[in-house]
Amino acid sequence: MIEWGISAAAHDAALTVVDGDKILFASHAERYSGIKNDKHLNEDLINAALKFGKPEKIHWYEKHKLRAMRRLLSGQGLIRFSVRQYLADFGLKDIPVEFASHHESHAAAGFYTSRFDTATALVIDAIGEFDTASVWLCDGEKMKKKWSMDYPKSLGLFYSAITDRVELKPNEDEYILMGMAAYGDSNKYYWQMRELYEKENLHRGCRWWLSGNTDYYDFAAAAQKIYEEEFDKLLHRAKKSDPTQDNLVLSGGCALNCSANHIAKKYFKNIWIIPNPGDAGSSLGAIAANNRRRLDWRGPYLGENIDTEYPVEKLLTSLLEDGIVGVASGRAEFGPRAFGNRSLLADPTRPDIKDRVNVIKRRQKFRPFAPVILEQYASEYFDMPVEVSPYMQFTARCKFPTRFPAIIHVDGTSRVQTINEEQHPGLFELLTKWYEETGCPMLLNTSLNIKGFPMVNDEKDAEMFQGMYNVKVY
Numbered sequence: 001m002i003e004w005g006i007s008a009a010a011h012d013a014a015l016t017v018v019d020g021d022k023i024l025f026a027s028h029a030e031r032y033s034g035i036k037n038d039k040h041l042n043e044d045l046i047n048a049a050l051k052f053g054k055p056e057k058i059h060w061y062e063k064h065k066l067r068a069m070r071r072l073l074s075g076q077g078l079i080r081f082s083v084r085q086y087l088a089d090f091g092l093k094d095i096p097v098e099f100a101s102h103h104e105s106h107a108a109a110g111f112y113t114s115r116f117d118t119a120t121a122l123v124i125d126a127i128g129e130f131d132t133a134s135v136w137l138c139d140g141e142k143m144k145k146k147w148s149m150d151y152p153k154s155l156g157l158f159y160s161a162i163t164d165r166v167e168l169k170p171n172e173d174e175y176i177l178m179g180m181a182a183y184g185d186s187n188k189y190y191w192q193m194r195e196l197y198e199k200e201n202l203h204r205g206c207r208w209w210l211s212g213n214t215d216y217y218d219f220a221a222a223a224q225k226i227y228e229e230e231f232d233k234l235l236h237r238a239k240k241s242d243p244t245q246d247n248l249v250l251s252g253g254c255a256l257n258c259s260a261n262h263i264a265k266k267y268f269k270n271i272w273i274i275p276n277p278g279d280a281g282s283s284l285g286a287i288a289a290n291n292r293r294r295l296d297w298r299g300p301y302l303g304e305n306i307d308t309e310y311p312v313e314k315l316l317t318s319l320l321e322d323g324i325v326g327v328a329s330g331r332a333e334f335g336p337r338a339f340g341n342r343s344l345l346a347d348p349t350r351p352d353i354k355d356r357v358n359v360i361k362r363r364q365k366f367r368p369f370a371p372v373i374l375e376q377y378a379s380e381y382f383d384m385p386v387e388v389s390p391y392m393q394f395t396a397r398c399k400f401p402t403r404f405p406a407i408i409h410v411d412g413t414s415r416v417q418t419i420n421e422e423q424h425p426g427l428f429e430l431l432t433k434w435y436e437e438t439g440c441p442m443l444l445n446t447s448l449n450i451k452g453f454p455m456v457n458d459e460k461d462a463e464m465f466q467g468m469y470n471v472k473v474y
């Protein structure tokens with residue numbers, strides 16, 4: 001039976017298609033509309049999903065009435081929104097709709113794509129219907145909520161409010177704040193910011209806080225420090241819920257804080273984070289929460305297909321000649337990061353590469369790029385907090401930072417992606433050949449997009465990218 005999961009009308013709309021335990025398609029509205037984090041569905045996305053068959057059931061992410069009630073109670077006003085009308089406007093009439101709650105969907109997205117039979121799930125985000133953090137005990141078909149933190153107290157809202165305070169875009173640029181943290185003094189504003197976190201409702205930001213002060217790097221450093229301290233407390237709470245449990249599923253938008261995720265190893269042996277742990281990933285999570293059945297997770301390559309064989313030789317030649325190349329081949333990644341199908345790849349040893357990639361992507365100069373490394377060499381080059389890190393979810397200290405200037409952050413760490421043959425045979429072959437030619441087992445890997453725009457989706461986008469910059473895209 002074809003079922004759809006939809007996360008829409010909040011931010012970063014997404015759609016997942018499953019048939020039984022098979023995930024047939026998953027993508028974001030932004031990839032089809034060209035509007036970054038587009039909150040609404042669009043016809044092109046719907047048509048792409050319809051290629052896999054008409055849905056017999058739709059799972060809608062969020063108990064919409066509960067959310068409306070919370071908005072009303074928190075003074076955000078009344079929203080008039082009918083899910084059925086919204087779907088009807090896209091021609092999706094007369095299809096049964098089942099609703100799934102926000103945090104339950106986050107937890108289910110993680111647990112039912114993991115390889116764990118049992119696990120503790122910790123969900124942390126800005127806000128669900130009312131929950132802002134929750135702990136779930138998961139066992140087969142059962143998922144039981146053990147604890148939750150309620151609005152307005154929220155670690156996610158706090159991090160987004162500071163993102164807004166330093167003039168970045170909340171709900172989008174939190175990862176930039178995380179990158180800025182390494183440049184600041186985390187103690188300078190620590191106590192003032194702690195007070196802000198403890199006492200204020202930060203749902204509408206805190207632009208008024210220390211108004212006029214522009215020590216943004218110090219703000220970022222204090223925010224990251226507080227985040228890590230609070231994250232540690234939440235992990236402790238999750239462990240206490242079932243002290244015998246070694247498996248952790250981490251979910252919610254805050255699971256993208258890769259600088260903090262290593263702390264989970266203090267409490268749990270095994271950690272699984274779906275590469276799309278935020279609200280868009282809950283288009284899949286809504287299906288999982290309602291069906292309580294394992295989904296056959298084979299990787300994040302679930303979006304639009306560019307039907308070409310992975311161009312290993314062309315990529316290798318360009319990398320050896322020019323040091324930088326784009327790739328748009330196979331199915332697009334579901335989630336905010338590119339893992340080799342919509343990637344800009346580059347030689348991490350060349351000193352000029354970081355600036356060249358920054359110019360192409362119009363990014364702030366301070367921001368680090370991530371490496372993709374052959375899995376078998378990861379611990380030789382990095383102090384890995386986990387054995388494998390296929391989705392860039394953990395930072396690791398590089399043992400030879402001066403040799404790889406393009407992928408080292410100012411604090412000496414990198415957000416590592418490990419790769420093996422099963423994950424992506426083409427990218428694995430490319431890395432293997434690159435290693436044979438150069439003795440370097442890694443490449444810089446960043447998403448094929450420019451700042452403020454979504455990732456390249458189809459052939460047309462790829463051609464446009466190639467035309468705009470002097471970089472080959474295969």
Ligand SMILES: [Fe+2]
Pocket residue numbers: 102106125126127128252253278279
């Ligand atoms: Fe969420």
